[in-house]
Amino acid sequence: MGDKKIYPDEANAYKLLEEVGEGSHGSVYRAICLPLNEIVAIKILDLDKSRRSWDEISLKAETWRQMNHPNVVKLYSCFLSDRALGVVMPFMAGGSCLHIMKAHFPDGFEEPVIATILKETLKALEYLHRQRQFHRDVKAGNILVDADGRVRLGGVYGTSGGTQSTKFYPGTPCWMAPEVMQNVHDYDFKADIWSFGITALELAHGHAPFSQYPPLKVLLKTLQNVPSCPNGEQDKHFSKSFKEMVAMCLVKDPIKRPTAEKLLKHSFFKSARSSDYIFQHVLDGLPPLWECMKVSKLTEAALVADKRTPLEEQEERSQNEYKRGVNNWSFDIEDLKMQCALIKDDGFFAERGDNLSKQLSVLGVKDLESSSNSLPDLVNVCVPNGLRLSAKKSDAQLLEIARPHNFLNGAKSLIPLGRKDPKHIDKDPLRASRSTNDLLQAGNKDVSLEKSKGTFVQRKGRFHVTSDNVELVEAFPHLESYPSFSVSDHGATVPVAAVMTQMQSFLHQTAIQQEMALNLITSICPGEASSAQQLLSKSSFRNAVGTGLYMVESNVDREHELLQQAAELQSRIVILMDELQSLKSRNIQLERQLNAIYNEEEEERIRREEASKEEY
């Protein structure tokens, strides 16, 4: 006991070596603990990006510190440095299963490997659940393998005790249980069992079901259908017991899912082997983790220089993020649910021509409804009063929305990850390769804990949100004398002047649009022209042309009204969905009763037939 190692809780006791992984809230480094002369892993979490308060984070860290199980990655220590939290843990030289698969087993692992990895993971879950903790982010990216092939569950800082009903869920949509998505009831450790089932499919196929889709579509798909169990042609080689085990985890009703303890007894896990097997069949001959990280970063850098179509680029970027295990899909469930209710599977607005879409087109977001083959990403279209309308667009269209209307232009630009602002695309291949070399060199240098003092770039899902205001300063040299206000919940500010000038030009645009609408009405239906004229002249909007301020107010009122209508529609949809659900369950009950009656009658009939046969 006396020789128990104490890991220091000061940043200067550690030296960061190479970056070995990247998560949504920070990067993971191989590091050396100087006083102990021991290699460790340190995850540096950017507290500014975290939605959690410091109290919440320290509580989670304390809970994790108390966890002690051979299959759970141990928390050695934590330290604060500037606005970053360092989480010290054992260095798992093999990296995560996701990382191993993406680099070396793109089509997934063979069954004995899957059984071995899953069994060890399940032991960790069984332990956590026994401690009344649930993990909430079970996925291949959080299953880590050490140099000897031992498997441990990481990402434990997402754990929470008991049942949970929270607005923000740290998990990732592909792995997220339907009850968590619906968030109707308190969910509990059974959500981990669902994620475990999804992870089993992920290890078998090399990717999670629906991983090709953006979060919103994943949500829809999971709520609509259970991810397909391995039954297809390519799954022929999987054993019946594997398929059965997965199916047991992916039952929509959490009550019917087995506990980790029960699942461990499933026959599938009899095929699990030792850690040596993992070493020989998975790790042997693999390059060090940081080399893979460099290659992965290089691929991303090369993408920037590559001239691809936006769609190809977007897909590749998305795949790259997934390959590195990056997810930034910690989101407001209520917000997503609301948006879910507003979309059809392949279209954003439930009703063409509904109020919200009309409102957006009034705002000048003209092509929002244009057809798209895949469900595009969500973006928050910021409107001047700070309210946000969520819309979908492909990256290219996003830029179109963000720029011409200028709420964000310059002051806060949404630049798709891996792609530069079109104006700044580096066409010089030499320069592009130089930046690639820079990356390599940066990877070779010791990484400093000090944050760069340069332009702050925030990663937001697939996008970089930058505070680079070069264009803004050029366009509005007088900006500094104006106050600023926040346009989103990310804390960035936009000077009022920028918004006012842009609002005025957009109001002029709207006036022109009204004029055009009036002309159209006159030409199509001359009888309606005078009433349309009246309507228009009543509107403070038209009267206020030239006095931009009134128009802003009028727009803001209108916008409030429309948002209110959208919210009302949303709540009606939710009520209707609930009603539908209860009707469905009633239907099932009735069917069961009918079946029971039918069976009884059948039995009675057979009994009578047999009795009469005997009589004869």
Ligand SMILES: Nc1ncnc2c1ncn2[C@@H]1O[C@H](COP(=O)(O)OP(=O)(O)OP(=O)(O)O)[C@@H](O)[C@H]1O
């Ligand atoms: N202890 C460790 N030893 C070695 N590599 C690690 C360790 N922890 C994480 N990694 C590597 O870093 C990657 C990112 O880890 P991280 O915990 O940040 O992932 P994440 O769960 O996707 O992120 P987040 O929890 O922020 O959403 C992992 O996929 C893994 O390859």
